[in-house]
Amino acid sequence: MDEEKNKTPDQAVTRRDFLVSGAMATSLAAVGVVAGSFGWQFVYPAAAKIPTVQVLATSLSKLPPGTRKVMKLGGNEVVLMNTNGTVRAISTVCTHLGCRAAWEEGRQQFVCPCHTGIFDVNGKVVSGPQPRALDEFAVEIKSGNVYVAVPQKEGAG
Amino acid sequence: MSMESTQQVKGWRGWLGQRFPIDVKVYEELAKEPVPKHMERWWFALGGTPLLLFVIQGVTGILLTWYYVPRPEFAYESVTRISNELPFGWWVRGIHQWGSQLMIIAVILHMLRTFTTGAYRKPRELNWLVGTGLLVVTLTFAFTGYALVNDQLSYWATTVGTNMFAEIPVVGPIMLQMIRGGVAVTADTMTRLYPLHIGALPTAIAALIALHVVLIRFLGVTDLDARERERLARLGKSATVKGNGKVESSHFPFFPDHVMTELVIGMAVLIILVNLTILFPPTLGPKADPANTPLHIKPEWYFYPVFRWLKLFPLQIGLAGLGVGVLGFVFWPFIDAFVERRFGNRDINVILAFIVAVGALAFILWELFSV
Numbered sequence: 001m002d003e004e005k006n007k008t009p010d011q012a013v014t015r016r017d018f019l020v021s022g023a024m025a026t027s028l029a030a031v032g033v034v035a036g037s038f039g040w041q042f043v044y045p046a047a048a049k050i051p052t053v054q055v056l057a058t059s060l061s062k063l064p065p066g067t068r069k070v071m072k073l074g075g076n077e078v079v080l081m082n083t084n085g086t087v088r089a090i091s092t093v094c095t096h097l098g099c100r101a102a103w104e105e106g107r108q109q110f111v112c113p114c115h116t117g118i119f120d121v122n123g124k125v126v127s128g129p130q131p132r133a134l135d136e137f138a139v140e141i142k143s144g145n146v147y148v149a150v151p152q153k154e155g156a157g
Numbered sequence: 158m159s160m161e162s163t164q165q166v167k168g169w170r171g172w173l174g175q176r177f178p179i180d181v182k183v184y185e186e187l188a189k190e191p192v193p194k195h196m197e198r199w200w201f202a203l204g205g206t207p208l209l210l211f212v213i214q215g216v217t218g219i220l221l222t223w224y225y226v227p228r229p230e231f232a233y234e235s236v237t238r239i240s241n242e243l244p245f246g247w248w249v250r251g252i253h254q255w256g257s258q259l260m261i262i263a264v265i266l267h268m269l270r271t272f273t274t275g276a277y278r279k280p281r282e283l284n285w286l287v288g289t290g291l292l293v294v295t296l297t298f299a300f301t302g303y304a305l306v307n308d309q310l311s312y313w314a315t316t317v318g319t320n321m322f323a324e325i326p327v328v329g330p331i332m333l334q335m336i337r338g339g340v341a342v343t344a345d346t347m348t349r350l351y352p353l354h355i356g357a358l359p360t361a362i363a364a365l366i367a368l369h370v371v372l373i374r375f376l377g378v379t380d381l382d383a384r385e386r387e388r389l390a391r392l393g394k395s396a397t398v399k400g401n402g403k404v405e406s407s408h409f410p411f412f413p414d415h416v417m418t419e420l421v422i423g424m425a426v427l428i429i430l431v432n433l434t435i436l437f438p439p440t441l442g443p444k445a446d447p448a449n450t451p452l453h454i455k456p457e458w459y460f461y462p463v464f465r466w467l468k469l470f471p472l473q474i475g476l477a478g479l480g481v482g483v484l485g486f487v488f489w490p491f492i493d494a495f496v497e498r499r500f501g502n503r504d505i506n507v508i509l510a511f512i513v514a515v516g517a518l519a520f521i522l523w524e525l526f527s528v
Contacts, residue, residue, distance in 0.1 A: 043335060050340055075341075077448055096472055097320040099313055100450035113452045114317055115468045131472045153341060 050151045057146045063087065070103055075153030078137060079103045079110075080146065081121075089137040089148045090123040096130035110134060191408035192415050193380040200270050204373075205419040206263040206426055207295070208366060210256050213430070214298075217253040218355060225305070227351035229344045232307035233444045240441055251434035257299050259430055261459050264295050272489070273510045275503070276379040282490035284372040287365055289487045294362045296459070301354040303457060305347065312445035314456050315342050315350070324476045342447070382407075388503075453528060461524040462517045 055073045057080055063069060068081045070092075077092045077100065092110065094101040099114035109126065110119035117128030124133045138149040166174055195201055224243060226235040239246040268288060271277055277285035304315040319342065323333040338345030409415070443451070456464055467475045485492060489506075496505050 044331070072448065097317040097467070099317060099454075100448065102450065113450050113454050114313065115464070129468060129471050129475060151340075 050153065052149050053152045054140065054147045054149045057089070057148045060087070060141060060144050060146055063146060068103065068105075073137075073148055074150040076137075076150045078148060078150065080139075080148070087139045087141065087146055088122075089139050089150075091135040091137065093135065094130060095132045095134060096128065101134065187374070188412035189410045190374075190377075192378055192411050193382065194407045194409065195381050196378060196415055197409070197418065199418065199422055200266070202415065202418045202422055203263060203267040203270060206422055207260055207267065207291070209423045209426060210260040210263060210430075211362060211366070214253060214256050214260065215359065217249050217256065218359075220249050221253060222355060227305065227347050229307055229347055229445070232305060232347060233441075236306050236308075236441060240439060247438050248434060251437075251439045252430060253302075254439045255430055255433045255437075257302055258457070258459070259426060259433075260295055261299060263426070264292050268292060269510060269514065273507050274379070274381060275493075275506055276381075277490045277493070278379075279490075279494065281372075281376055281379065282494075284369060284376065285490050286487065287369045287372065291362065291365050291369065294358055294365060298354065298358050298362070299457065299459065301350045301358070304350050305354060306441065307347070307445045308442035309445055309451050310442050310454065310456070312342060312447060313450055313454050314460075315346065317456075319346070321476060324473060455524065458521055458525070462520040465520040465524050 053074055057071055057073055057078070058069060060082075063080060063082045065082050065085055068079055071078050071080055073089075079090045079092060081088050081090070090110075092101050092103065093099075094112035094114065094117050096112065096115055096117050099112050101110040101112035101117060101119055103109075104111050108121050110123065112118075112128070112130070115129050117130040118126040119130075119134050120126050122133075123136060140147045140149070165171070221239065224235055224239050224246070226232060236250070239250050241247070271285070271288065277288075300314070300318055304311050304318075319333060319336050322336060323329045325332060334340060336346070336349065337343070338349050455461070463479065466479065469475070470478060493506055497503055
C-alpha cells in the first residue's frame with residue numbers, strides 16, 4: 001500500500017514492538033478475565049440459584065375439602081386449596097410484573113391491583129395483561145400432613 | 158492575554174494569571190456570543206430550567222443524605238423523621254420531591270420545543286441523542302428516588318419497574334438480578350439503588366449536561382428565521398438568499414440578554430417550587446409490605462402513560478411497543494431525515510409531537526380519574 005511505502009523507518013512497527021504490545025494486550029486481557037469473573041461473583045449474588053425446599057404447611061385435617069388457606073411458606077405467599085380431596089398450592093405472585101394477586105373470597109378470584117390482572121379459582125387467566133396462569137407449587141401429603149415444595153426465599157422481601 | 162503579558166500584570170491578578178493561565182477575555186467574548194432573535198421568547202429558553210432544578214436537587218439531596226438511612230429497617234423511619242421531626246425537614250424533602258416533578262416537566266417541555274421546531278436536524282442529531290440520554294437519566298433519578306422512601310408505592314413500583322427488565326431477551330433475567338441484588342426486591346436492592354441515585358446518576362447527568370452545552374456552543378442554536386428563509390428561497394417562493402448562501406438574521410448577545418431571560422424563568426420556577434412545597438407538603442404512604450399489594454396502587458403521574466399502556470396490552474406486546482417507541486424517539490433525527498429524503502415531508506415531527514402529546518395527556522387523565 002502507498003501509505004506503508006511512505007512510512008519512515010521510525011514509524012514502522014518492529015517485531016520487538018509488536019511482541020511487546022501483544023504480550024501487554026494478552027496480559028491485560030487475562031487480568032480482565034480473572035478480575036471479571038471474581039467481580040461477577042460479587043455483583044451477581046449467590047441468590048441466583050434458589051433451592052427448592054419442602055415445607056410442612058398444615059395438617060390435612062385443618063384443610064377439609066372445599067376450604068382454602070392463605071399461608072406464607074419459605075417467603076412465598078401461597079393459597080392452599082382442597083378441592084374434593086385434591087390439595088393444590090397456588091402462588092399469589094402475579095405473572096405480569098410481580099405484584100401480589102390477592103385471593104378475594106367474595107368474588108372467588110385472584111385479583112392483582114397493579115395492572116388489573118384477574119385469575120380464576122384455579123389460577124387461570126380470566127382477564128388482564130398477564131402472560132400466563134399463576135404459578136403452582138408441588139404438593140405432597142405424608143402421614144396426614146400437607147407438604148409444599150417452594151423456592152426458598154426466606155429473608156427475601 | 159498570553160502568559161508573557163500576564164506576567165506583566167501586577168497584584169493578585171498577575172499572581173493568579175501566572176498560576177492559572179486562562180485568557181479571561183476569550184471567555185468574555187464567548188459569553189457574548191450572538192444568539193438568534195427568536196430566543197427572546199420564553200419557550201425557546203427552557204433549556205436552562207432543568208439545569209437550575211438539577212442544582213436545587215443536588216443541594217436538597219445532599220441535605221437529605223445527612224438523615225436518610227438506606228436500609229429497609231430504617232429507611233421509612235428516617236424519612237418519617239425528616240418529614241415530621243427535623244426542623245424544616247419537610248421543606249427540604251418537599252423541595253426535593255416537587256423539584257423532581259418540575260425537572261421532568263421542564264425536560265419534557267424543552268424536548269417538545271426542540272422536537273416541534275426541528276432543532277434536532279443536521280448537524281444537531283448527536284445533541285438530540287445526548288438530550289434523550291438526559292431524559293432517561295432524569296426519569297431514572299425519579300424512579301430510584303421514590304424507591305428509597307420505602308413506602309408501599311416505593312416497594313411495588315420497584316418490583317414492577319425492575320420486573321420489566323426480565324422481559325428483555327437473553328440478558329433480561331441477569332439484568333433483573335443485577336439490579337435487585339437477588340431474585341426479589343430486598344435490602345440489597347435498596348443499597349444498589351441508593352448509590353445509583355446519589356452517585357452514579359449525578360455523575361452521569363453532569364457529564365451529559367456538559368456534553369450538551371459544549372455541543373450547543375460548537376454548533377450554535379438553530380437559527381429558525383434563517384432556516385425558514387433558506388427553505389423558501391430554495392423553493393423559489395420569496396426571500397432571496399444572499400451571496401454566500403447564508404441568510405442574515407437579527408441576533409442579540411447571549412450575555413447578558415439571554416441569561417436575563419433564563420434568570421426570569423428561573424425565578425418563576427423557584428416561586429412555583431416554593432409555593433407547591435408549602436401548599437402541598439410531601440406525603441408518605443403506609444410502610445412497604447411485601448406481602449400485600451394495596452388495592453389502589455399507582456406510580457407517579459409521569460409514569461401513567463406507561464402504566465396505562467401496560468394494562469391495555471399483553472405483557473410482551475406492551476413492552477415491545479414501549480421498546481420500539483423509545484428507540485424511535487432516541488433515533489428520531491435519523492428517521493426524520495429519512496422521511497424527508499423519501500417523502501419530502503418536513504412537518505411530520507409536528508404532527509407526531511401533537512399525536513404523542515395528546516395521547517400521553519389522555520393516558521394521564523384516564524389514569525388520574527380511574528380507580
